[in-house]
Amino acid sequence: MSKKVLLTDHPWPDVDIERGILEAAGYELVAGPIETPDAATVEAMVAEHDPIAIMTCWAQVSATAIARPATLKIVARLGVGLDNIVIPAATARGAWVTNVPDYCVQEVSDHAVALLLDLWRGITLFDRDVKAGNWNPAAARLHRVADMTVAVIGFGRIGAATARKLARGFGCRVLVTSPSLVAKHAVGHELEPGIFVTDIATLQREADGIVLTAPLTADNRHMVNDEFIASLQRTPIIVNISRGPLIDNDALVRGLEAGRVRAAGLDVIEGEPSPPASVTQRPDVVATPHIAFSSAAALAELRRRSTEDVVRALRGEQPLHPCNQPGESS
Template sequence: MPAKSDSRPTVVLTDHPWPDVAIETEIFAQANIDLVAGPVTAPAPEEVERMIADANPQAIMTCWAQVSAQAISNPTRLTIVTRLGIGLDNIAVQAATDRGAWVSNVPDYCVGEVSDHAIALLLAYSRGISVFDRATKAGEWSPDKADLRRTADLIVGLIGYGRIARETARKLASFGCTVLGQSRSFQGDEFAQAATHERIQAECDAIVIHAPLTAETHHLVDRDFLKACRRTPLIINVSRGSLVDNDALLAALAEGWISEAALDVIEGEPSPPSELLKDPRIIATPHVAFSSTASLVELRRRACEDVVRALQGEKPAHPCNEPGTALEGGVASDIRVIDEGYGPIVIKHALSKLRVKADWFSDPNRSNTEVAALEAAAELMGAAAVPKILWSDAEHNSFAMEFVGPPFTNWKGELLSGNVCPAVAAQAGRILARMHRNSAGRDDIRGRFDDVTNFEELRIEPFFARTAASCPEIADDIVSAAEGMRKRREALVHGDYSPKNLLTDGQDIVVLDWEVAHWGDPRFDIAFCLSHLILKAHRQGADHDAFIEAASAFADAYRSENPGPWDRDLVTLVGCLMTTRLFGPSPIDYLDQIDVLATAMLAKELVRGNANARSLPFFANLENVDA
């Protein structure tokens, strides 16, 4: 083990499944960095934690070893955790992010090798190479028993479609295979058709698993998956062992649901079940799909160079988190995008102290409420209206969801740039009404979201109580409005339904940020969105009429789906929410672009329940509102 100097940065290499650390030592020595190298075989998590605590490194490199949250918390100054590989399922990414440390990987060093290996396993199956090799060496020369397949006639399904899968598809296409690909974002390309799991199960002669391992994909290939396969396919896994349920695989072979399996990765490795290894219908290799002399040299050099880069104060070449800055709009949570080599995902971690000037605290357990709300909203609004949850970590108040990228953009950004589209506003109103209407009367949803602690901490206390204290002339009205909401609890409420939390492609809407969701007064959501549209109408240079038209479109679409909560109480809430964004603890970020006094006068009239139907036509024809 190379010597360690207290005056130079230290890197801990937890494990290295190659015979020496000459490459690592050379690169780090040139950069005046000490290396503490662990064993060839990955040590237990507790041993990794001890190793890191003893070395107190500025950087951690790991291949197969688990780097836990405890391991990441041990160093006094940690700059980067680097994976010698692609997947990050053995690194506590959120813990590193919370510490302000980079997490990086080498996402494309073995694209050629892994795709080659998948093709090789397919050819070994279609051409009977393994079967005939064993038979021939056993003294059986029987070409008459050949029952082989023409490779070009095969239909091959790829589960997961990232860099490696695309290269696999390219190579399969060159053989003449028909290729079907499946992932959340894949729409088809020149090598593969986009397909569902169900179509792949129904049509494919071989299925190659390229998906990442997450809580959601653990045992993706289970008994139900295999039983639904219709063409007794070959199952190939070159991704992660735990994507395939071993017992289900053996049952599928016994029942004849699949013909063979070819596994480079097996759950339980490096000591997988002997039943799998002994089965002649299973081809097994010892997790070497990534490996070639060239790929390992590339992997080791690039990983070390990324560590050096980070220790010299630069951004890694392949960051998988953003420890320095949160995504725009992350006031109550730390929100980051990472790419584990299979496309970007969003990781969200609730904060106990919000990022505002005032002291504003809230229980970070609201992250778990958000997960439950996203799942409920998918049922109530439609699955396309919310991002899909990929995994959740209740203990650390974190979860991951799919990344919603182009053509979707943030509606607030569109509005502030002058793109005020009534059709988008109408869709925002329509799906909100759908959620309120479909949840009303649902005791199961009420029971799940009956706790209003987060709403009280993040909305009632700052937006109503504090604002009332700063606006004594309408304080009683504001306090009364808050008390009214406590009494009118009728449906699932989003709690932050503003343009900044809505993504749009010009037609559809995706709703984000559900951590204040609760069973409450649906008027709050309506008022929250309308108040933002009215405030934006009063910005200097804004097209006032266009914003009012958009607000009217929102109102009309909502009322067409759910006409109930359209009354004087709603008008008062709009005024309260406009007032708090002018004088409360979280003012609008374009406050310097509006006439505050004139806008405040309108807001106070609304607080008192007096709506001018000529300027706000969506409040016309209400019997209990003064026109």
């Protein structure tokens, strides 16, 4: 049986953490590139090395890649979202799929708040202006953050942390929604001081800012589309720190141009790592390259915990963060 563990990609400069944990357990790490390879390259790496485990950060792990190893015990995502792994294929062949669901809650929620503050207080906008040689405080059209109503779509760990920081730290009125919240509570129910359950129609009427933290699914792909934007009443800022395809890029541009959306703060954009210039080059868009999760502490925790779960699976133990039940029929 193979003793190789394939790491498809790693957007950090070394693999010392992963290699140290795996070698101590008796396994060999085969590391792919820092840059994200395409699905065909991952499939070729799997065919070459016949790994017993696959670890992936951004790379797509296809059904073909999952089917190729003689024995495959686990496909581990170094991150939270699972849209780059064909989970049914892993489940069908008896392999675990894992993630690390809570390693970057503080970083991502901080980033969401930072993008809102940047856009409401004009930080990037006026920094660009000053660097261009202008000094024009009379041009400021800024906002008192405590007067803002912010909607958070998705109320998992990151959504909840974002809502609490805005309500407790800045005094915002925060509206939160998710399918499970709406099923359990009436619209208007106060979950915590300053945080209220809402639905999409209400937040479209009342929100000055909208933060997307929901996981990407087939049902919510392009949830921010022309129809969604047409119903916005308060010209809100839209912030996305979840997955790019939650927003239809062309619809967002149309909304910005029509004045239905005030500005956008985007850590994720459909089409990354080469997102469309029609979005990124706009002065009313502040974009960061999918780094909301990142801090030295978060990355070290992510790498250690993900690799430790791989070792558990290879020893025949249940991982701490399983995302499937191997062998179950779909």
